[in-house]
Structure formats: C-alpha cells, structure tokens
Amino acid sequence: MSVLKEVKVPDIGGHKNVPVIEVLVKVGDTVKKDQGLITLESDKATMEVPAPFAGIVRELKVKLGDEISEGDIALVIEAADETVSSTKPAVQEVAAPKKADPPAASEEKIVAPVAVVSISTPVPAGNPVRTPPVSFDADALMPANVPYASPAVRVFARELGVDLAKVKGSERGGRISKADVQQFVKAALVSGVASSGGGSGLNLIPWPQVDFAKYGAIESLPLSRIKKISGANLARNWAMIPHVTQNDEADITEMDLFRKKLAEEHKDVKVTPLVFMMKAVVAALKKYPNFNASLEGDNLILKKYFHIGIAVDTPDGLVVPVIRDVDKKGLLELAQELAVISAKARDKKLGPNDMQGGCFSISSLGGIGGTGFTPIINAPEVAILGVSKSQIKPVWNGSEFTPRLMLPLSLSYDHRVIDGAAAARFASFLTQSLADLRQLLL
C-alpha cells in the first residue's frame, strides 16, 4: 500500500516568500526522484525544488505566483515503493511539526501560511482584466489581508503614493493613522528610499524611444530571468558605487609552468589559472582587510572569512557562485570545487546558498581575450578583479628584453571605501604574488 507524503520546500537559503514562477508537474503525473517539481525565483536566482522521492503527484498545494518559504508544503506525492502497511493519514508519516497534534490540526497549521500569503497577492495594477475591477469578497476584506486603515487614510496614502501594506500603524492594534502615513513619507525622504522601494532617486531623463522596425527588420526576444535579475543588480551597483578601475599586469610565466606541471601530475582535475588567482586574492585580502569589507551606513564591516565569488557565464546569463573558505583549501581542492560549481551553474542547479556570502569576486575573460575591462562591483562587496587574456610580451629585465607571459588584471573598487593608493598597493601585491608564488607562503 502506497503512502501519501508531503513535499516541503527545502532550505532555500533563508529566503522567505519566494514566488513560484513555474509549476513543472500536475496532479496525476508520475515523478522520479530528483525530478523538478516547481521553480522558485528569489532575488538572486531561480531554483528548482526537486522531488525527494519517486511517486505520483496527488495534490498541488501551490500555484503560479504563490510566495512560499522553507517548510511550506508544495505538494503531496503518493510515494512509490513504500511498504508501510499503516493506513493512517499521510501527515503522520511525514515529519509533522508536533507529534502530539491531531492530524487535522497540524495539517491546517502547515497549509495555512501558504494560503494566507497567496491571498495577499495584489491585483496587477494598470492591467485591467477583471470586471468588476475590485474584488468585494472576503479575501479583500479579512483583517489579515488588508491594511488596518480607514477610508480617508487610504485615500490620503494613495495621494502620496504610499503602499499602506508597508506602513506600521501606531494606533491600537496597529491601526494606521494619517500621521503614520506622513511619518512614513518623511522617513522615506530622509533615507532616500522611495516609497516604491526603488532606489536612489536619480533624476534621469526618459529612456530614448525608438521604433527600430522603421529602420529594418527586427526581432524582439524576452530577456531571460537571470538577465533581468542580474541586469537590475548591475544597474544599481553601477549607479550607486563610485567605481575606479586599477589596471596592472602580472608576470605569470613561472606560475603557468607550475600550473602545467600540476596539470600533468593530476590529470583528473583541471587546474586553471583561476585557482592561483583565488589564492593570490586571498593573500591580498589578508594583507589589505579593507578590501574584504562591506559598507553599511557609516560603518565598514570587516570580514574574517575568505569566500570568493566567481563570475560564471551561462547560456541564460551571468551568475556568481561563491567558493567558501578559499584560505583553507589547496589548489587542487579549489580546482575540483570550481569544476563542480561551474557545471552546476551551467545546469541551472545552483541554489541561493551557492551564491551567498561572497567577500570579493573574480570575473575572468582570460579564456576569451581582451587586454582590460571594467568589471562592475558585486554589491555589497567593495572590489572585484577582472582578468583578461595573458600574452607573451617582451619585458625588460634590466639588461635585455625577455619573453614573459603577462596577465592583464583590472581591479574595480568602491572609492568610498578604498582610495587609489590602497588599490595600487593591492594590485601590485597581487601581481607580485602571482609572479612569485612563494610570496603566498609568507
């Protein structure tokens, strides 16, 4: 006799209320273990929730647009290959929150958050599809679903463009007064954050409107989700961080010989120049701790750990998985980890955990070409290293020109945190380390 099991949302890196952007199965579908069930989209990445076991989908508890968090029940699967003879309700078979709860109650408890959150999904504004335009049923009326504010306060908030759902009411029971709305606006003005949750109040002229089709054939392709997300992040970072890029060259002739030797000795791992750069960067971060930092208001947060983000190009766009504790790992271990995580990135299997906690990022175009570029800092980090293609160049060694393999490095830094001299020192320490790997042992 098979058993109904609930599939819950796994650890999604502490994100809450992550929207479901795709439901990949339907009731009645037979699913294999690890088959994708639903796709979630956090502000960092999209991720699939895989089936923890094989079976038949019996019930879908989520729908498109629902916002769910870790532990929410996504669906119910009738597990195949279960030999449990018990006919007790499904809930008891799964790790219910409390054994003592009667099944019905605990089921309700688990289901509720999903339901409540889905209710609050706003009707898309400016997209008139329904008649009447406003819902008059309980969903639009129950105190749990609506801001606690009188009609006059609602009108007032609309006038100021304030989303009442974001306003904390100061009156009894959290009731929102006119003064609360005013206070909210004042606070938003002071902190420079627009009420729409946008950004920086850049007073930009409108984007140029061009009818491209007028000038020849065109095709319109929607941006991938990753492109849209990373695009928004890049735009914010570029607009808000005063970037300066320090260019330098590292002599990696010796390093490359060593790398080739390593590669020959360890055919099972692909040892790329990138792992050397990661080690060198960690050494530089240790020497110049301001580079391993984040700006938080008037404070600089210094990090005592060394997690390095690596920009990886995927068919859908740019992602930045993070390799943790680079300082504690050897070159081969890093090479292995890098191979695994790059493959994961290309297969879209990266979870938010894989992309969190970075201290400093490296973006390498060395495999492709170029002599230098301006990488955009991955906020809230304060610097990023861009790597271009190495070339054999004649280098004056004091008495003659010798052919050396030179690697162009471009270090973009947040000028609010780092000044030019420090950046020059950091870059030159980096080039020295790469030129003479023994430096890394010091």
Add this chain to the structure above:
Amino acid sequence: MSSIELKVPDIGGSTKVPVIEILVKVGDEIKKDQGLITLESDKATMEVPASAAGTVKELRVKLGDEMSEGDVIAILESGEATVEKPAAAVVENKTPAPVVAVSATPVGLAKDNSDITCQIVVLGAGPGGYTAAFRAADLGMDVVLVERYAQLGGVCLNVGCIPSKALLHAAEVIEEAKHAADYGVSFSEAKIDLAKLRTHKEKVVGTLVSGLTGMAKQRKVRTVTGIGKFISPNQLEIETATGKQILGFKQCIIAAGSQPVKLPGFPWEDPRVMDSTDALMLHDIPKSLLVIGGGIIGLEMATVYRSLGSEVTVVELAEQLMPGADKDLVKPLADRLKKASVAIHLKTRAAKVEAKKDGIHVGFEGAAPEKTIYDRVLVAVGRAPNGGKLNAQLAGVSVTERGFIPVDRQMRTNVPHIFAIGDLVGNPMLAHKSTHEGKLAAEVASGEKREWVARVIPSVAYTDPEIAWVGVTETEAKEKNLQIGVGKFPWAASGRAIGIGRTEGFTKLIFDEATHRIIGGGIVGVNAGDLISEVVLAIEMGCEAGDIGHSIHPHPTLGESIGMAAEVYEGTITDLYIPKKK
C-alpha cells in the same frame, strides 16, 4: 482653390515635441518648402517645411504646443490642389489620426469636423454619469453630458430605484392600514386610484429630474440628448432628434449602464410580458401576476403588485430567494410573502411562454406552480451591461463578450483617456456603486491621484420586510472556512419592533475571530436598508465589536439592534438571556 492641412511629417518617431518657434502667421503667402515652425526634440531642433505653396488661412499651433507626427500645423489655401473635399486634401499619405488620438493630450483634438468639442464627455446620465459630470465640472473641467433620453437620471431615477420606492411606499401604507385592525384601528378597504398613483410616482421622479437639470445648468454642464457612439478615440457621433452631431473630446467617461435581460423565446411583443421598466408603468393591476426571478427587483415588484391586489406567483431558478444573501435573512420575507399568499416556487424555470387571448400561458420545469395562465408576466432575471452597444472598438476600448468594459482601480479602460463606470464595469449593478465610481473617475480625469479604496458595497432589497447585507456573509465564511463569530439580535427582543408589530426581523453582525473586527452584517426587518449604513461605516473604519457595543445607541430604536448584536458577540448583552456555554 482648396484647403490643405499642413501636418507634422515623420520626425523620427519622437512624439510630443514642443514648438519653439512659429515662422509664419495667418495671411502669409508661403512657398513650398518654406519653414513653418521649429520643433525641438531631445536630439535636435528642426524646421517643418510647408509641403505646398499657398496662403496661410489658419494656424493650429502656438508656441509651446507639443506636436507629434500627423498633427495639423496650419490650414493652407492653395491654388494648386485639385482635390475638392477639404478633409481629403491631406498632403501626407499616412493616416495620422490613431497615433495622436490615443494620447490623452490636447493636441490633435481640434478636429475640424467636430460640431461640439469639450474637455470631457460623459456618456450616459444615470446616477453614475451625472455624478461624474457634476464632479468634473466642479473640478473646473468643461463637460458635456450625453444622454439618450430627454430626462437625466437614467434607470435609477426614471425606471428603477426611485419610482419603485414611491410605489413601495404606497404598498407599505396599504399593508400598515390592513394590519392596524390588529391593534384596534380599522380602515375601510383601500381604494386604489391607479392614475393618481402613477401621477404621484411621476411627480416624485419629476422633482428629482428637474433638480438634476437645474444643477447641470448651474454647473454649466452642457447636455446633448441623443444616442452616442464612438467613431474614434476622440470622437463620438450622437444621433439626436435633429440629426447627427460629432462631438470631439479629450477625455471620456462611459456610463452607459445596463438594461433588463430579455429572455429569448418570450413573446416580448405582447405588452402583458413585462420587464421591470414596464412593470413600473403600472398599466393596470393584473388579477394574476407571474414574477420570473426571485431577486431584489422581482421581489420588490411582487411586493408592490401584491399590495395593490394582484395574486402573485414567484418562480426562482436557484434554491433560495435573493441568491447572494444569507438564507436566514431571506426567511422572514419568504414567510411574510407566503402569509400574504404569494406563491413561491424555487428551483423552477419558466421554460415556455406563449401569449394567448385568455392570458400568458407558461410552461414550467421543476417545482411547477399549478397555475399556468397569468394576466401578466414580469421577467426580472437580471440586467445586461450596455458596453457592447457603443462601438467602443472604434475608440480602441476593449469590451468583454458579455458587454462589460474592464477598468482598473482608477476606472480607466485600456485606453488611458477613456474611463468607464457603473453597471457596465461589473457587478454589483447598484446606483450607489456607480455614483462612487463616477466621482472617482472625474477626479482621476482631472488629475487627482485617486483610486478605489472602498472595501464593501451594501445590498438592499426594499421588500417588506427589507433585507440588507454588506461584506462577508455567513455563507461565504463557511465556504472559505473563515474563522468568524456571529452576533445575532432578534427583534423579538426589541421594544420598538414589538411596538410596530414587526418582530420577525433580526440584526446580525459578523466578526473576524482573530481581531474581533467587524467584517460583515445582515439585517432583515423594517427599514433594514437605512440601518445597514452603520454596519458599512463600522467595516470601513475597522471597528471592533467593542467599538460598536460601547457606542451609545438611542432607545427605543431599531438601530439599537446593531449595538445589541455587537453585545451578543461580546457576551455583554442584558436585553437577552443567553445561557453561558457550559
């Protein structure tokens, strides 16, 4: 000699480019390719050359105007042009109208073929339409109100809420007089002068309509009587008694309402088959009347005709009268109708209706009444929106298959400068919803930052007894498994209700268990429609049960029952004895 419109040529797709210089004036002789105006886009300034030679007859632009491709700059009198019709003598071969017209800006409005122009036109002068027109005028806009009938006021004033209430009042007096014998006051049998009753009804309507007409004048709202239909995103064609007129507008509020559903296959050509409008005409008092549809309108008319002496039968397709209201609210009405020997047949359909000499023959499906021949039949099965009758597609406004016009929370249709309000934007089709929307649309149109903020709309049936409800019903709460609590106060414990001999009513309030805030309410009984307002206000204000219970209600009133119902929920009631649970 003929006129040529000189238009803005292709200016690289830029729209609303300001005019920074005007190089010619009226009367100037100009050569072909001579500069007319200078435009400044964000990229460059450019001179717009004349596409033909001639004399400048009229300039359509002034400094600072914002122009787009196809906008008319000037009218030129040309000796060269050979085309006869001025409008067709367009120099540009592109059709310019759509691009310009869709933008809500003033440019491109001054179409020479418009007989009337205005800033905003309101199509339909029902309660929503005239409210929108008056509000827009009060906000300083130049308004035209288009109405197909000579009288303003729409269905509500002329053939709906108002006349029906006048008749219901008569019904109430008749019933009161009848029951007065119970407490020792006897009147003789009511004598009904139908013509006088009709006149009274018309007088009531007339008072309100003339009031509206006066207010329109005071506000300088121009009214046009005729059937308006769109011919472009900025023009209506109005069929008036004296011919067709073209009206040009910058913004529009569609308020064209709804009309009774005419069931197909019914002999509508026979005057004995009526819709609500016909029934309000009060042609006669039929000996027997069949009301098809046990909703608000059907039951109100059943109440009127029953009091006037008709033998009334009601058939309703659903399993309760007044679908949408809680069953318990409807029961006192059903009981009273039954007592007045109104026959009610639920889950019944009038399938076949034939007009014969001896009456209207009706074939039923379901719990059929025995009687199959009626003197008159009233069909009150709902109303259908008029959205599909306006050629809205010519303005680019989308209309659903059923004739509704979708709008957003600001009452804007998919065409931003055209709004829609009232019955044709969706259910419920109620005058008080429409007036609220009309005001909102006018405010948004005039540039105010507004949107719909109300959370509930009350429903009232002016039957005897009245039934009124608002917000969450018990039925909905049960369906959705909402955690609610109900405070119900039976009028049998109300001194006032006992005094007037109407103890069948009750007041119930519905509260959210988590917050004790009121989320709904229903009242059945005399004046329920007046009493419900307090519940509406309480819901909108987010009142808790305690807020209502601790507000002092005057005694002895029916309104008191609302405070008492809150006390029932709180467990503090003293006018009732409710044994403690366990």
